[in-house]
């Protein structure tokens with residue numbers, strides 16, 4: 001619960017958005033190839049038109065929009081200016097903005113990243129940020145603290161959707177746990193006691209077949225890899241098991257390739273949302289039946 005001085009926590013805001021809008025996250029990834037497929041130039045003008053169209057099409061209906069910072073940074077400061085505007089417009093239209101910048105560094109530098117994305121006075125302030133814990137979970141402390149102060153959230157990489165991730169994330173820590181499980185256990189500790197949902201989420205690829213880890217972190221689970229990377233909403237119950245109700249399935253190219261028509265973008269997002277609903281309700285129903 002929030003007070004006059006304390007903003008409402010990200011986990012509570014996300015739970016409400018998932019319940020009212022459905023849990024889908026759509027990524028804003030302006031690849032050169034997509035700009036070209038949309039008939040746009042691969043420059044700041046094309047980037048601006050692409051981004052504005054996605055925000056106009058989806059910010060008033062999906063729970064989460066996830067701009068991928070790399071595709072904006074490649075145009076330098078003018079690309080970042082497009083990103084700033086998109087963040088503000090998407091938030092104003094009611095979407096939660098998850099900045100996908102996958103930051104991770106030593107604590108003192110992490111503090112600067114936290115000021116960039118998790119401080120309410122920053123031009124890039126976002127509802128949540130993706131971070132990498134593989135410099136040690138404790139290196140994220142400045143971001144964890146900043147998120148608590150501003151009512152924002154973090155999505156911490158646990159098991160990524162790319163096949164190369166396993167050699168690091170499935171390797172064994174000194175105490176016998178996998179590195180991914182070690183990180184998930186840290187997230188569970190951060191979220192302990194939070195209701196209705198903690199603000200520290202995990203990233204777990206929808207492509208994994210079966211996660212094979214304990215996902216009971218009392219926080220949201222971002223599931224990228226649906227669409228272009230080959231996973232489908234029907235895969236979610238198999239990957240996430242009993243935690244499927246906390247999953248935020250994420251699709252970028254699978255939706256974006258339907259542009260530039262605003263109605264086609266909306267229809268594509270709607271189809272993914274419907275498939276997610278069917279998969280999640282089916283899984284929850286079968287769990288209920290087993291009780």
Ligand SMILES: O=C(O)c1cc(=O)[nH]c(=O)n1[C@@H]1O[C@H](COP(=O)(O)O)[C@@H](O)[C@H]1O
Nearest residue numbers: 027068130160161162224228229251252253
């Ligand atoms: O944090 C992410 O969003 C992420 C984590 C991960 O494990 N895999 C992954 O693909 N992503 C991001 O999710 C998006 C996937 O895009 P599509 O494959 O086009 O849906 C990209 O922006 C990736 O950087």
